[in-house]
C-alpha cells in the first residue's frame with residue numbers, strides 16, 4: 001500500500017517546486033522523500049502515517065521549549081483573539097523590544113522583522129548607509145539567509161545541494177562581497193590592510209551552525225572586533241541561530257564580544273515568523289523614519305508572533321534553564337560518541353547550549369574545509385537508520401542539531417538505544 005506521505009509528496013511536486021517550501025527540507029542530499037509532519041508535542045513529532053519521532057530539528061532551531069508548549073500556545077491563542085495584525089505599533093512589541101535590549105547589552109535599539117533573511121539584509125543595508133561604504137566581508141560556509149549579496153559560498157541548504165553561490169545573483173550584486181575562511185585571522189588582517197577603508201561591515205555567525213557546528217577559535221572574534229573598530233567597519237553578529245539558543249546572553253555573551261549590530265530570529269519568535277536586528281543607537285538611528293536608510297515590513301512586529309516570542313523568552317529566563325539544556329545536549333552527544341567509538345566508527349560530536357554537531361571523522365572540524373572532509377555517505381546512512389528507529393536529525397550533514405527543554409532523560413536514553421542498534425550493525 002502506498003503511504004500517505006508518498007501520496008502527498010507526489011502531489012506536492014505538482015504544485016510546489018520540489019514539493020517543498022525551503023530546499024533543505026527536501027531530503028535531496030540524504031536521499032528518500034521528505035517527511036510530511038502532522039503534529040508535534042514536546043520532544044516528539046508525528047508524520048502523516050502516524051509514526052512518532054524524537055525531534056532534534058525543532059523546526060531548524062526556534063522550538064527551544066519543544067512543540068506545542070502550553071504557555072506559548074496559550075499566548076498565541078489569546079493574541080490571535082485580539083486580531084492577527086494591525087500594521088501599527090502595539091504595546092507587546094514595545095515589551096519584546098525592551099526585553100531584547102535588557103538581555104543583550106550590545107543592543108540599544110532593535111527593529112522587528114519577519115525572517116532571518118530580512119534581518120541580515122536590513123543589517124547590511126544599514127551598515128552600508130551608516131558608513132557610506134560598499135564592501136562587506138562574510139565567511140565561507142556561513143549562511144545569513146538568502147539575500148543576494150550574502151548568497152556567496154553560503155552554508156545551509158545552498159551548501160547541502162552543492163550550489164553555495166546561487167544562480168540568479170548578478171556578478172555586480174556580489175562584487176562588493178569579500179569571502180574569507182572562518183577562523184582565518186591572518187586572511188582577515190590582510191584583507192583589512194588592503195581594503196579597510198572600503199569595508200562597511202563584517203557579518204559572521206559567532207558560532208557557525210550552517211556548515212554543521214563550527215566553534216570560533218580562540219581570538220577569532222576578538223580579532224574581528226579589533227579590526228572593525230580600528231577601521232570604522234560595522235561588526236554584525238548573525239545570532240539568528242545562536243540567539244537565546246546557546247545561552248541567555250547569546251554567543252556574544254559567551255565570548256564577551258560586543259558587536260555593533262546583531263541579527264536575531266528563530267527562538268525570539270517561539271515558532272512564529274519573527275526576527276530582529278538591533279545594536280548601537282547611533283547606527284540604528286540611521287533607519288527610516290529618522291534617517292536615510294529605508295527598511296519596512298507589513299507584518300513586522302506581528303502581534304501573534306510577538307506573543308509567542310514573549311512567552312518563550314519568559315521561560316528561558318528561568319534559573320538554570322540553559323545549564324539543564326546544555327547538560328542534556330552534552331548527554332546526547334557524549335552518549336552517541338561513546339557508542340560509535342565502541343564500534344570503531346570514525347565519529348565525533350560537540351555541543352554548545354542546546355545546539356550540537358555530529359561529524360563522521362576522527363577530529364572535530366574547525367574550518368569549512370575540515371567540515372568538507374566528513375564522510376557524507378556515512379552521515380546519510382546514519383540519518384536513515386536513526387529515522388527508521390524513530391529519531392529525526394536534520395536531513396543534511398551541514399546543519400546543526402537542536403535539543404529542547406522538552407527532551408528529558410527518557411528521550412535521550414531512547415536515542416542512545418537507537419544509536420546502539422544502528423552502530424551495532426554498522
Ligand SMILES: N[C@H](C=O)CCC(=O)O
Nearest residue numbers: 022024060156157210399
Ligand atoms: N539552516 C537553515 C536556517 O537556519 C535551515 C532552514 C531552511 O533553510 O529552511
